[in-house]
Amino acid sequence: MRYWLFKSEPSTFSIDDLQKAKSAFWDGVRNYQARNFMMNDMQAGDKILFYHSNTTPIGVFGTCVVIESAQPDETALDPKSPYFDEKATPENPRWFAVTVGNAVKFKHIVTLEEIKTDPQLKDMLVLKKGQRLSIQPVSKTDFERIVFLGSR
DNA sequence: GCCAACGTTGGC
DNA sequence: GCCAACGTTGGC
Numbered sequence: 449m450r451y452w453l454f455k456s457e458p459s460t461f462s463i464d465d466l467q468k469a470k471s472a473f474w475d476g477v478r479n480y481q482a483r484n485f486m487m488n489d490m491q492a493g494d495k496i497l498f499y500h501s502n503t504t505p506i507g508v509f510g511t512c513v514v515i516e517s518a519q520p521d522e523t524a525l526d527p528k529s530p531y532f533d534e535k536a537t538p539e540n541p542r543w544f545a546v547t548v549g550n551a552v553k554f555k556h557i558v559t560l561e562e563i564k565t566d567p568q569l570k571d572m573l574v575l576k577k578g579q580r581l582s583i584q585p586v587s588k589t590d591f592e593r594i595v596f597l598g599s600r
Numbered sequence: 601g602c603c604a605a606c607g608t609t610g611g612c
Numbered sequence: 613g614c615c616a617a618c619g620t621t622g623g624c
Contacts, residue, residue, distance in 0.1 A: 455610085479619075502610055560611080578617040580609045 450489060451591040453497040453508070453574060454548070455582045463498045463509045463551050471549030475521045476531040478543065482583040487518045487544045489585075496548060497586060497594055499574065507559035508594050516547035554598030568593050 454474070456462065466472050477483055494514040500506060520541035523531040536542040563569045573584045586594075 457610090481619095506611070578609095580618060582609085 450491070450494045451497075451586040451588055452485070452490070452494060452514075453499050453572075453584045453586050454512075455499045455501045455584075457502045458500045459503070462500065463512075463553055466498070466512060466548065466551040467553070471515055471547055473519075473521075473547050474545045475523045475543075477521070477545060477582060478531065478533065479582065482581055483544055485583050485585065486546045490514050490546050491517055495591060497591065498551065505557060505559045505561075507557050507562070508554070508598065509557055510551060510553040510598070511595065512548045512552070513550040514546050515549040518544040518546050521545045554595075556598055556600055558594050558597045562597065563594070566593070566597070 458464075461472070474486070477486065492514050496512045496514065497508045498510050498512050499508050521531070521543040522541070523529040524533040524536035524541060524543045525538065526532055531543075533542060560574070563572060564575060569575070569590055572586065572590050573579050573581070
């Protein structure tokens with residue numbers, strides 16, 4: 449069982465959107481490091497912190513779960529999709545994504561500000577300068593700490 | 601395989 | 613909307 453943090457801009461896809469949809473294919477990731485996490489390291493049952501970026505407030509809004517391991521991301525094959533990649537083919541789809549679901553919103557948003565000021569969370573990747581990865585591994589203790597802060 | 605130019609991310 | 617940091621692209 450592993451733990452992750454998924455960033456999303458709520459204007460594009462928020463935790464409320466995920467709750468309404470029940471589950472969602474996390475398509476559109478076009479960064480190899482993030483893809484490799486999904487393709488190689490994620491399994492059904494892994495737990496995810498759902499993080500809203502580029503908004504106010506910024507922070508972790510709740511959790512969700514990997515419900516299906518990585519499958520080819522077919523938006524890369526669709527010329528009409530904003531995520532189209534001309535180098536992707538059905539034989540070599542290039543991009544993969546997992547399906548997530550079971551979104552649970554926190555009672556209290558754990559803001560980026562709060563994460564910054566918590567000494568226990570000082571090693572979280574999301575605090576690292578220039579860290580732009582939209583999918584990041586999270587330690588079990590950091591995951592549980594965030595859930596604790598979110599459920600107060 | 602170097603690296604400049606360019607595009608994107610994301611906090612502020 | 614700014615801009616630092618970073619990833620990708622493509623000419624050489």
